[in-house]
Amino acid sequence: MKKYDKQIAFMLFSLTVIFVLIASINKDFLDWIFARHHNQLSWYIRPLFLLPFCYFAFKRSWAGIMGTIFLLTTSMAWFPVPETINAQVKEFLQYEVDYLTGDWGVGKILITLLVPFSLTALALAFWKRNLWIGLTVLVLIAVGKMTWSVTSAGDAGKSIFIPALVGLFLCIFLIYWGFKKAQKKNDNQNNLKI
Known part of the structure; x- marks a missing residue:
């Protein structure tokens, strides 16, 4: 698999771009996605995609990183439309749809570019195997999302707080545990070589 890592990554990146482009030009498809995104289960699982994202960055797998991004992007549509909606x-989701389908100026583009920039910083931290920078970026991503939600959508933006915080704490705990386990395994292998 390592031999085809970059080719698979490019294919998954292309599928992600195609999914986003279709959603951005086909209002019916976007509405179909967001109808399912009203199911808050999707809100709870989305932060957890940062676990395999960090793992694959740690393992230096382009395909794993791009596969995770593809799954994260499409996960909005995985769940059925909920019977009742808070x-x-x-x-909040109406605000997000209006944001995505509204006019795009320089400020909006720059704010939106924070998403790929922050994911790049997160991947780079774990690619370089720096736990503390990685966890710091993870916290900044969560705080940034919560801050943007409230400053942009007002009180409705608070609806993401619990899923974001649950996801953040689970990610911090599991990433820290996994990183320490990998370090211990590496130390044991180094001791065997001596």
């Missing part, structure tokens, strides 16, 4: 959830 009013704040509905209001």
Whole structure:
């Protein structure tokens, strides 16, 4: 698999771009996706995609990173439309749809570019195997998302706080545990060589 890592990564990146392009030009498809994104299960699993993302960055697998991004992007549509929808959830997601389908100026483009830049910083931290920078970037991503949500959508933006915080704490715990386990395994292998 390592031999085809970059080719597979490019294919997965292309599929992600195609998914985003279709959603951005086909309003019916975008509405179909967001109807399913009202299911808050998708809100709870989305932060957990940062676990395999960090793992594959640590393992230096382009295909793993791009596969995780593809799954993260499409996960909005994985769940059925909920029978009941919290009013704040509905209001916040309507804000997100309006944001995505509204006019795009320089400021909006720059704010939106924070998403790929922050994911790049996160991948780079774990690619370089720096746990503390990686965890710091992870916290900044969560705080940034929560801050943007509230400053942009008002009280409705608070609806992401619990899923974001649950995901953040789970990610920190599991990444820290996994990193320490990998370090211990590496130390044991180094001791055997001596």
